[in-house]
Amino acid sequence: SQKIEQNSEALNIQEGKTATLTCNYTNYSPAYLQWYRQDPGRGPVFLLLIRENEKEKRKERLKVTFDTTLKQSLFHITASQPADSATYLCALDRGFQKLVFGTGTRLLVSP
C-alpha cells in the first residue's frame, strides 16, 4: 500500500541553524509534491510545490529537493527563526486533484 513517512518526533534546532525535514514515500510515483505549514489551531498553508522533473526549488529561505529514485523529498529552512516553529506537512499528488498528506513533522526553533 502507498505510504508517506515524515519524522514523527519533533525536530529541535537553534535559531540561525538550517532545519532539514524529510518526507519518504513508497509504492507511489507522484507527478508533484507539495509542502505545507500548519500552526496550532489553524489550517495548513501552502509553501512550495516541486514537480517530478525538478531536482530543487527555492523560495526565500526555503529549499525543497525531490529525488524520485530515492522516493524522498527534503525540506530545508536556512537561517531558521523562532517564528518558523510549526508543523510541516508534505503532500503527494495522487491524480484527479487529490493530495495525500504525510503525518507532519513538528519543528521547534529555540532562540
Add this chain to the structure above:
Amino acid sequence: DTAVSQTPKYLVTQMGNDKSIKCEQNLGHDTMYWYKQDSKKFLKIMFSYNNKELIINETVPNRFSPKSPDKAHLNLHINSLELGDSAVYFCASSSGLAGAQETQYFGPGTRLLVL
C-alpha cells in the same frame, strides 16, 4: 477578506445527534474538499467536489453527506454522530484547472467533539 471560511469553529454535541458544518470560498475556485484531521494530526481527504459535482469520495461512512449548492459552497452533514467522529474538519479549495498542479487553500477548521 477570508479566502476559505468555515462555520462553526467549535462544535460540541452528544452522540447520536445530527450536525452540519458549512464552508464558503471567495477565491473563485472550482474545486472544494473536506478533510478530517484526527488526534494524531493525520490529515485525510474525505470528499472533493468540482463545480458542484462529486469527484472524490473516499471510504467514508454514509452518515457523512456532502452537499454543494454552488461552486463557492460545500457543506458537510453528519448523521448519528459517534465518538470516533471527534476530530478537526478542514475545508479546502483549489482552482480546479484540468491538469494543473493544485495548490490547496485551507479554512481554519471546525473542531468537533462528540460526547
